Amino acid sequence: MNFHHRNVKIVATMGPASEDEATLRALIAAGVDVVRLNFSHGTHEQHAAVLRRVREISHRLGKAVAVLQDLQGPKIRVGQLPTEPLSLKADETVILYPEDASPPKEADTKAIPVDFPDLPRVAHPGGRILLDDGHLELHTLTVDKPWVRAKVVLGGELRSHKGINFPGTPLDIPGFTAKDERDLAFGLKQGVDAVAVSFVRSAADVARVRQAIAQMAPERTDLPIIAKLERPEALQNLHEIIHAADGVMVARGDLGVELPPQRVPIAQKEIITMANHHAKLVITATQMLDSMIHAPRPTRAEASDVANAVFDGTDAVMLSGETAVGDYPVEAVKMMDAIVQEAEGHFTQWGHLAEMETSATRDDARSLTRAARELAHERDVAAIAVFTQTGRTAILMSKARPRVPIFAFTPEESTYRRLSMYWGVIPQQVPFANTVETMLRHVEAALRATTPIEPGQQVVVISGFPVGAMRPPNFALLHTVGEAG
Ligand code: PEP
Secondary structure (H helix, E strand, O other): OOOOOOOOOOEEEEOOOOOHHHHHOOOOOOOOOOEEOOOEEEEEEEHHHHHHOOOOOOHHHHOOOEEEEEEOOEEEEEEEOOOEEEEEEOOOOEEEEEEEOOOOOOOOOOEEEEEEHHHHHHHOOOOEEEEEOOOEEEEEEEEEEOEEEEEEEEOEEEEOOOOEEOOOOOOOOOOHHHHHHHHHHHHHHHOOEEEOOOOOOOOOHHHHHHHHHHHHHHHHOOOOOEEEEEOHHHOOOOHHHHHHEEEEEEEEHHHHOOHHHHHHHHHHHHHHHHHHHHEEEEEEEEEOOHHOOOOOOOOHHHHHHHHHHHOOOOOOEOOOOOHOOOOOOOHHHHHHHHHHHHHHHOOOHHHOOOOOOOOOOOOOHHHHHHHHHHHHHOOOEEEEEOOOOHHHHHHHHHOOOOOOOEEEEOOOHHHHHHHHHHEEEEEEOOOOOOHHHHHHHHHHHHHHHHOOOOOOOOEEEEEEEOOOOOOOOEEEEEEOOOOHH
C-alpha cells in the first residue's frame, strides 16, 4: 500500500505547550493518535476544555483520536518548601518530616516537608531516598519520629512537589487514592476512551479500578484499563497484571528510579513480549525524545530508542514533557513519525514478532484473524478490512501483525475512538452494515478515500455471519476491488 501509513501509534501528553487549539490541531495533523491527559497536573476545567477541543478537531479532520486519562496514583511528593529552590549539597545533613507534623527545631538544618504521613514508619537507617526522579539522592541516618535525618549523597536544587521514591521498600499505601476516585468519576462523565492506573503492584490494583468503574458508571465497564508498570513488584506480578488489565504501559521514568537504569531495557522487552503474547495493548513511555524538550533535533541515542521500541513490537510510543512543556511539540511528533516509519520499513528484517498465546484465546476470532493474515500475505492484498462492534476482532487482527493496513469498520463511536491506540488499525465509523454488499461498499469507499486503487487489487474482509447478527467473526472473503454487487 503506497499511502502514508504508520503502524505504531503516537501518544502525546497535553500541557501548557500543546493545549491551545492551533497547536493541538497541528499535533493531530502531524500524527498524534492518542491524547494523554495527565491528572498529576491541571484542573478538571482544563482537562475538560482539552477533551472538547480534541473531539472537535478529530471530527473536523475525520481522524480517530483516543483520549487517555492518566490517574496520578499514590505518588509521594515534596511538600511546599519555604524557599525555592532548596539547594542540597553532598555530605550535608537534612531532615525530612510529614508536612502535617511539626518541623524540626534545629534552625541550622535544612528541613524538607513531605506529603506522606507514614514517612517515619517507611524510612529506615541505611535506606535510600530519591528525589526528583532520582536526580538527588539521600541516605537515611536516623529516624526520630516524626523526623527523618538523612545525608545528601547526590546534591542539587530541590523544588516543591517533586516526586520521592524509596527504592526497594514496599509501600503499604492504597493504590487507588481519594483523588484518583474523584478524577475517575470526572473522566467517566467526560467520556474518556481509556484510563491509565499509576504504580500498579498487583492484579488487585487493576480490579479495584474496574470495580470503581462498575459502581460509578455501570454502562462503561468495558472502558479499557491500562496498568502503568513502574514498581518492581509489578514486574514480579507481570503475568497476573497483564491478565487483569486491557493494556500496559512501560513507564520507564519511575521504573528507572525504582530499578537500576540498566534493568529498564530488559524489562521493556519482557513487558512488550508478554503483552503481545496475551493480545493486550502495550505503550512504551518516557524520555523517548527527551532532548527535544529544548532542542529541535533529538540525540542519535533517542532515535535509536524509538526505533528499537518499534522492533520490540510496541503498539504505541509516548511523548511526555516533549509535548506537554517542550519548546518543539509539533517537531517532536513529526520526528517520532519519521523514525517510526523508517523503522517499520525494516520491520520484517529486525522486528520481533511475539506469537499470540495458543491455548486460552483459541477461538474462532483468533483463528480467523491468523488465517486472514496468511491470506493477505499469500495474495499480496491492499488491506485487511474488519467489521467489529466491540473492537475485539480488530485488536486480534492487530496482534497478528499483518504486513498490510487493517481498516476497522464499526458503527460504535467508542470502539472507533479506542481502536486508534492499536498497531496498524485505521478506524472507520460507518452506519451498521447488514448485508455483504453494504460492507463491501464501505470497504471500497474507505480504500478509495485513502489510496489510489489499481485494477484487480484485492482485500481480505472478515466479519461475523450471518451479517448483521452481531456474532464473533467466522467469515472471511477475498474481495477484488470493483467487483462489489
Ligand atoms: C513514567 O514514570 O514513566 C510515567 C509515564 O509516569 P508519569 O509520567 O505519570 O510520572
